[in-house]
Amino acid sequence: MIQNSPALAPLLLLATAISLPVLAIKKTKVAYPVTMVASFGSVIISSYNICLVLRNGPLTYHFGGWFPPIGIEYVLDPLSSFVALVVNVIAFFVLWHSGGIQEREIPGKSVPYYALALLFLCGANGIIVTGDLFNLYVFMEIFSLAGYGLIGIGEKQAPVASFRYLIMGTVGASFYLLGIGFLYIVTGSLNMADVRNILPHIHGNPAVAAALSLIFIGMGIKMAIFPLHGWLPDAYTYAPSTSSALVAPIGTKIAAYVLIRILFFVFGVEFVSQELPITDSIAWLSAIGILYGSVMAMAQSEMKRMLAYSSIAQIGYIGLGIGLANPLGYIGAVLHILNHAFMKGSLFLVAANVRRKTGQSNIAKLDASLRKKLPWTMAAFTVAALSMIGLPPTAGFFSKWYLALGAIDRGNWVFLAVILVSSLLNAVYFFRILEKVYLIPPPAQKTGEDLNPETGKGRGSLVGEENFSLMIPVVIISFSLLLIGLGNATIVEMIIQRIIPLGM
Amino acid sequence: MTDFLLGHYVYWSIIALLIIGLYGMMLKNNLAKKLIGMIIFQVSIIMFYVASAVKWSATVPVLDPAIGVADAAKYISPLQHCLMLTAIVVGVATSGVAFSLAILIYRHYKTLEESDLMEHMKSS
Amino acid sequence: MRKHKYNQIVLSVSATVSPFIMLFGLYVIFHGHYSPGGGFQGGTMLAAALLLIRLAAGFDIAQLQFKRILGTPLGSIGVLIYFGTGFLAMISGGEFLNYGFLPFAGFTEDGLRSLGILMVEIGVGVAVMAILVAIYDDLLEGYLHD
Numbered sequence: 019m020i021q022n023s024p025a026l027a028p029l030l031l032l033a034t035a036i037s038l039p040v041l042a043i044k045k046t047k048v049a050y051p052v053t054m055v056a057s058f059g060s061v062i063i064s065s066y067n068i069c070l071v072l073r074n075g076p077l078t079y080h081f082g083g084w085f086p087p088i089g090i091e092y093v094l095d096p097l098s099s100f101v102a103l104v105v106n107v108i109a110f111f112v113l114w115h116s117g118g119i120q121e122r123e124i125p126g127k128s129v130p131y132y133a134l135a136l137l138f139l140c141g142a143n144g145i146i147v148t149g150d151l152f153n154l155y156v157f158m159e160i161f162s163l164a165g166y167g168l169i170g171i172g173e174k175q176a177p178v179a180s181f182r183y184l185i186m187g188t189v190g191a192s193f194y195l196l197g198i199g200f201l202y203i204v205t206g207s208l209n210m211a212d213v214r215n216i217l218p219h220i221h222g223n224p225a226v227a228a229a230l231s232l233i234f235i236g237m238g239i240k241m242a243i244f245p246l247h248g249w250l251p252d253a254y255t256y257a258p259s260t261s262s263a264l265v266a267p268i269g270t271k272i273a274a275y276v277l278i279r280i281l282f283f284v285f286g287v288e289f290v291s292q293e294l295p296i297t298d299s300i301a302w303l304s305a306i307g308i309l310y311g312s313v314m315a316m317a318q319s320e321m322k323r324m325l326a327y328s329s330i331a332q333i334g335y336i337g338l339g340i341g342l343a344n345p346l347g348y349i350g351a352v353l354h355i356l357n358h359a360f361m362k363g364s365l366f367l368v369a370a371n372v373r374r375k376t377g378q379s380n381i382a383k384l385d386a387s388l389r390k391k392l393p394w395t396m397a398a399f400t401v402a403a404l405s406m407i408g409l410p411p412t413a414g415f416f417s418k419w420y421l422a423l424g425a426i427d428r429g430n431w432v433f434l435a436v437i438l439v440s441s442l443l444n445a446v447y448f449f450r451i452l453e454k455v456y457l458i459p460p461p462a463q464k465t466g467e468d469l470n471p472e473t474g475k476g477r478g479s480l481v482g483e484e485n486f487s488l489m490i491p492v493v494i495i496s497f498s499l500l501l502i503g504l505g506n507a508t509i510v511e512m513i514i515q516r517i518i519p520l521g522m
Numbered sequence: 523m524t525d526f527l528l529g530h531y532v533y534w535s536i537i538a539l540l541i542i543g544l545y546g547m548m549l550k551n552n553l554a555k556k557l558i559g560m561i562i563f564q565v566s567i568i569m570f571y572v573a574s575a576v577k578w579s580a581t582v583p584v585l586d587p588a589i590g591v592a593d594a595a596k597y598i599s600p601l602q603h604c605l606m607l608t609a610i611v612v613g614v615a616t617s618g619v620a621f622s623l624a625i626l627i628y629r630h631y632k633t634l635e636e637s638d639l640m641e642h643m644k645s646s
Numbered sequence: 647m648r649k650h651k652y653n654q655i656v657l658s659v660s661a662t663v664s665p666f667i668m669l670f671g672l673y674v675i676f677h678g679h680y681s682p683g684g685g686f687q688g689g690t691m692l693a694a695a696l697l698l699i700r701l702a703a704g705f706d707i708a709q710l711q712f713k714r715i716l717g718t719p720l721g722s723i724g725v726l727i728y729f730g731t732g733f734l735a736m737i738s739g740g741e742f743l744n745y746g747f748l749p750f751a752g753f754t755e756d757g758l759r760s761l762g763i764l765m766v767e768i769g770v771g772v773a774v775m776a777i778l779v780a781i782y783d784d785l786l787e788g789y790l791h792d
Contacts, residue, residue: 025742029729036725039718083744152605159612163619170623175643177626184620185547188560195609196567202602203574252643584681611686611774618781629788 023070024079024092027063027102028144028157031056035136042129049132050117056136057110060143064106068099072512078149086149087212093149097352097517101275102146104356108267108363108495109139115367115491116260119374123258124171131171135264138164142272151198151208151284154276155191161272162187162240165265169257179252186249190239197232200225210284217285226285227294233280234296241273243300243337244307247330254326259370262322266329267363271355274336278351281340287521291343301341305436308334312443321369321379324447325362328406331440332358338433339421345518347424352514353506354417357405360502361414364402364495371395371488384454394489396455398496403448405499408441413503420510532573539566553627553634557620564613568606575602652703660702664711667695675771679760685767689774696779705786717780724773731765 034056042049071077076095080086113135124131141161148154166187170180202208204225205216217226239246250270254262281290281297291297311331318324336358339351373379375391388396405412418437425433502509527534543566546559575598583600585591628634631642668691675688700708732743740747745762746755753761 019737022736022741029732029742033726033729033733036722036729039722040726043719079741081741081743083741083746152608156608156612159616163615166619166623170619170626174630177623177630178639178643181553181620181623181627184616184623185556185560188616189547189563192564192567196570199567199571199574582682607684607686614778621785622781625785625788 022079023063023067024077024094024147025081027060027067027106028140028147030059030063031136031140031143035133035140038129038133038136046129049129050120053113053132053136054110054117057106057113057139060106060139061103061110064099064103067094068096068103068513070094071096071099087207087209090153091149091209091211092147093211094147095517096513097275097278098146100352100513101271101355102143104359105142105146105268105272106139108359109135109142109264111491111495112260112263112267112363112367115263115370115488118485118488119370120260122374123260127171131168131260134164134167134171137161138168138264138268142268145272145276149210151201151210151213155195155198158194158240158276159191162191165269168261168265169253171261172256172258175252175256176258179249179256183249183253186239186246190236190246193232193236193239195236197229197236200229200232204229210279214284214286217289226289230285230290230294230296234277234300237273237277237280241270241277241337242330242333244303244310244330244334247307250330251323251326254329255320255323259322259366259373263363263366263370266325266366267359270329270333271336271359274333274340274351274355278340278348282348282519282522287343287519297341297343299341300337301430301433304334304337304341305433306334307331307337308436308440309443312440312447316443316447318447319381321372321381321451322366324381325365325369328444328447329362331444332362332406335417335421335437338437339424342421342424342428342430342433343522344424344427345522346420346427348518348522349510349514350417350420350424352517353420353510356509357413357417357499357502360495360499361402361405364398364492364499365406367492367495368395368399368402371492374488381451381454384451386455386458388455394493398492400452400456401496401499403452405503407445407448411500411503413499413506416503416506533570536566536570536573539563539569551636553624553636553639556636557617557624560620561613561617564609564616568609568613571602571606571609575599656702660698664695664698667698668692671695671771671775675767676764678767679763685770686774688767689771690778692771692775693778696775697782700779700782705783712779714783717776717783720776721773721780724769724771724776727769727772728766729769731762731769735762 034052038049038052041052067077071094076093078094079092081090081092083089113132116135120128120131138161141157141159141164144157145154145161148157166180166184169183170177198208201213204220204223205213207213207216220226235246242250254266257265308331311327311329311334315324315327315331318327332354336351336354339347339349339354342348369379371392372384372388372395376383376388401412405414408414408418410416418441422434422437425431425437539562543559543561543563546562547556548559550556550559577595577598580596580598581589583597583603589596624634627639631639633639671688671691671694673688674683674691675685678684678688696708696712699711731745731748734749735744735747736742738747738749743762743766745759748758748762750758750761
């Protein structure tokens with residue numbers, strides 16, 4: 019059974035997702051524990067896979083016993099097992115946190131919510147592991163439809179935001195499908211490794227250039243590269259807090275991973291950087307996106323909307339790393355996938371905690387009473403904010419360092435200036451919140467309002483916050499940013515150095 | 523020139539469907555019309571794959587005892603048809619989700635015009 | 647709620663034709679691995695047979711044919727049949743969905759593969775039928791009660 023391990027993670031999540039409506043038909047309270055067990059199982063399977071791959075080399079798995087190029091093949095190389103581990107760990111912590119907050123925000127819909135969350139993770143795991151182009155489309159649609167459902171399950175403005183996301187996301191996936199149609203017609207195969215071997219022989223065929231452009235635009239819409247980002251701010255703002263915390267760290271990273279996989283491992287580095295220089299356009303669009311996201315984030319007054327624009331900027335970093343197309347930039351991009359998942363995960367969970375405590379998440383209304391009411395959450399926010407700005411030894415510094423080295427390596431000083439200026443802009447909008455919470459003295463005590471933490475009820479009252487299960491996941495994710503930062507040399511050496519594509 | 527236009531008439535009609543779908547999605551104000559545009563767009567991609575599977579003087583890919591299995595050039599390629607079955611199912615699921623969202627929007631805002639919805643979103 | 651007006655011609659024709667559509671849908675599912683057809687196509691026809699009665703006779707009378715609460719759980723059961731076949735192949739030593747390893751006695755290897763395809767198609771047919779009817783019921787839910 020254990021030799022099936024490449025395929026076990028998506029299958030376990032799929033089996034749990036489809037058995038939830040049957041298991042929870044009488045008692046809906048059973049949805050949350052079952053989800054936690056499945057998510058923890060996927061974390062264990064991903065850890066086992068990455069240890070196996072680092073020791074033995076790439077693993078393949080053939081569905082139904084049919085060998086490629088006829089059959090569907092799952093490939094675990096260090097890149098895919100690394101991204102799978104990151105996605106599963108973040109999802110585990112976010113789903114743990116959701117237990118305390120989900121009933122308040124989306125009353126009565128816990129079974130559909132957890133089934134959608136598990137389908138979302140099944141799609142994400144399937145995209146990461148698969149080695150077949152059409153299978154990637156199928157899993158991407160599972161993942162996207164679950165995402166539209168997770169965002170649209172909220173109230174008031176959430177269905178409108180989700181509808182816009184649906185239209186744009188379906189256009190993106192359809193362009194991807196058209197692109198692989200062109201590839202199938204000229205190469206005759208749908209397997210990634212097989213297409214990789216055939217493409218150099220059909221040099222100069224305009225259909226290959228058309229396929230590359232269509233796939234890039236399709237994945238660019240899902241990844242929210244600069245001009246194609248219009249769906250992102252509304253979708254992340256108006257969704258329920260638990261849904262934003264699940265979709266935001268994972269959604270766009272998966273599209274970035276697909277772009278890395280197809281550009282560098284199917285088409286080949288020389289084709290995308292010399293013959294049809296699409297990496298140059300990716301780099302310039304990402305640079306504009308970084309500046310646009312940072313500037314717009316400074317102008318926002320609501321915390322979740324600010325974090326959404328900040329996500330556009332951070333995806334710009336990953337796009338810049340892809341567009342530089344040299345080893346240092348590539349290392350920076352992959353390391354930033356890891357860092358940004360953890361940073362955004364903890365920031366959106368902090369926003370969820372603030373919203374639960376004070377009923378809203380408007381920045382102008384934050385005040386120093388949060389210092390007493392949510393001490394650990396605000397400490398976690400501080401660590402995450404320092405990491406977003408890029409102060410050593412937090413994790414964010416190292417990915418920006420590699421990206422800056424990559425830009426210097428290419429001799430492109432504009433990109434270096436963009437990276438530095440955007441770090442300063444990040445500092446502006448994060449310090450605004452830190453100043454309001456920590457540096458301004460607390461307001462005069464109103465009568466009846468009790469800022470004294472010891473009189474709070476609940477098990478966590480000794481450490482100052484009321485609810486353990488809401489506080490612990492946030493704290494763990496934030497403080498692991500310090501661990502990732504200190505240990506980043508190990509991560510780069512053992513994992514990322516091994517997967518630099520040929521020709522870089 | 524005539525070969526470019528008349529020889530590839532299948533692909534020109536697929537391009538026409540694609541542009542009609544994109545026109546519906548981008549330039550129409552009502553959400554239901556945007557949805558119809560999206561469905562037409564997905565259908566055009568399905569047509570593209572099916573059109574690429576055809577061969578000269580070949581028959582449907584169902585085993586014919588008169589022809590047998592030896593000569594694969596006598597049957598049209600069935601792989602694209604299988605892929606498009608999956609794509610049709612995906613399209614049905616997407617339409618289902620989209621229509622449910624449209625009904626939720628209508629129930630809350632009592633309108634499906636996008637210009638009115640953008641104003642409501644900013645104000646509430 | 648608007649009262650449903652019954653039209654005798656529509657009602658008689660639908661009630662007569664619906665069982666035949668169901669029968670044809672079953673035929674399409676079971677012959678999917680030999681002739682054009684298969685799980686999705688047959689499931690859609692079964693759903694059409696159920697939706698015909700929902701449209702012709704009204705939602706309340708159609709509950710006698712297929713109840714509303716059966717929709718989503720039956721869909722899950724259909725997908726679980728599909729998954730169960732693959733899982734059975736996985737624990738009998740092969741990969742997921744490798745029908746040659748299914749543990750049924752008395753079949754040749756080709757017969758086992760044919761049987762595996764049939765089981766998977768039945769699962770898909772049940773799931774598609776239940777989910778299409780469930781989509782219709784959920785879209786109609788708000789209209790019935792406001």
